Amino acid sequence: MNRQELIKEIKQKQTFLCVGLDTDIKKIPQHLLSEEDPIYCFNQAIIDATAPYCVAYKPNLAFYECGGLSGWKSLDKTIRYLRENYPHHFIIADAKRGDIGNTSKMYARCFFEEMDVDALTVAPYMGEDSVTPFLGYTDKWIILLALTSNKGSQDFQLTEDATGERLFEKVLRRSQQWADADRMMYVVGATQGKLFEDIRKVVPEHFLLVPGIGAQGGSLEEVCKYGMTKDCGLIVNSSRAIIYADNSERFAEVAAEKAHEVQQQMAALLKQS
């Protein structure tokens, strides 16, 4: 999916919500455990219920890898299901990969050819040649970690160099030489509040993938106040607060209600902008 298509989806549906498919076998409703593939079954129900209210889905790979072979299978089926039934939703593999060029090329093949997702999260620590192998694919995106939502983001990402530039700013600035706003997005945690202003000074146009509202406590209003652009420029993720909102047989229905609530907030925020 390219930038124009993504913006069109956001404007039509009046939402920039991404539903995080962080599906944990220990947290899904009991009654699903008798199904052949409980994780896939859960995902299908969540997707069908929330699709009208979101523009993107983001499975975090850890939750599937942790199940070994069968986890990998559930992921594969989930992505196929999305591709076949919801071709206008943007699919993000949240994998935070990044390795030497030779190896990043293998990851690119895995995610963009085999799995055929739209975007992949990538860690910047290893620099340019760990990132560029992901760039050779039409309408595929890299989402580079810039300023994450967790407490540890303060350990290195905020380190200032001799000129006063912080590491996350350097990542934003340097990586613009590798790809433009049609190919690259950045992860910026919703918990970072006013720092969105500083982010927008360096990347005024790029889409930001924003985790950290809901269970992690970030504020959607603040994110929009400091981070929204004329094209929206935001994909805001919520995982636990939506997919685990209810643990009964009504889980999908309640997830839909939660996603709908967020969508309505988003519609209002889009109108204000």
Added chain:
Amino acid sequence: MNRQELIKEIKQKQTFLCVGLDTDIKKIPQHLLSEEDPIYCFNQAIIDATAPYCVAYKPNLAFYECGGLSGWKSLDKTIRYLRENYPHHFIIADAKRGDIGNTSKMYARCFFEEMDVDALTVAPYMGEDSVTPFLGYTDKWIILLALTSNKGSQDFQLTEDATGERLFEKVLRRSQQWADADRMMYVVGATQGKLFEDIRKVVPEHFLLVPGIGAQGGSLEEVCKYGMTKDCGLIVNSSRAIIYADNSERFAEVAAEKAHEVQQQMAALLKQS
């Protein structure tokens, strides 16, 4: 495997070689392609041939993930094969993972419980709470990226802060508050030459996992000159130069010869130290 056991293996076998199992279906000998699981078959042969000359094996996850379900299966079988037949070899999953605490916990479960490898490579960009979930396991190790072997290592890892401390030094220094030398190692590329001296100023005792000799051009002598400790303190990885040394039916034999050559150089370097 704990630190004392690892040091004992190194001293007994007079080698600190790690063979990188970066097994690519496009590069293995043709005659294996008729096997049911060519990747596993190749790995078995490489392992049997090189085991006397190395202390560790390091599958890079990208090469398996890229094969989807069947790749994941080959990895699983390879690790089982190592566990059952070579229990004194150290197994490193080169995955370069790292995510928010909640997610890192899932990765830890995947690699240390399901797969039962000895060590996992982890990216430091997200800071303390992305790393510490990996630390709750007895005799399991984290290998944190510090100064990598690729050109892009210069993009961010060498950035100096206002006090003159470079990012890789900050990673080394800060992370020592999270775990000691019995639980943590660092990735330092063989291509970094004299910078090993600076590394040893910050982490005089820790083991370093050193990729980048062989195909990437790093020098084993230089690594040892500047990086070796009284307990060796090094695990030096070679992948392509060993596993793809020959592409005929003799591939395993030639891999053994190459590994043996490296082992002999290492024995000489251990004696000099």
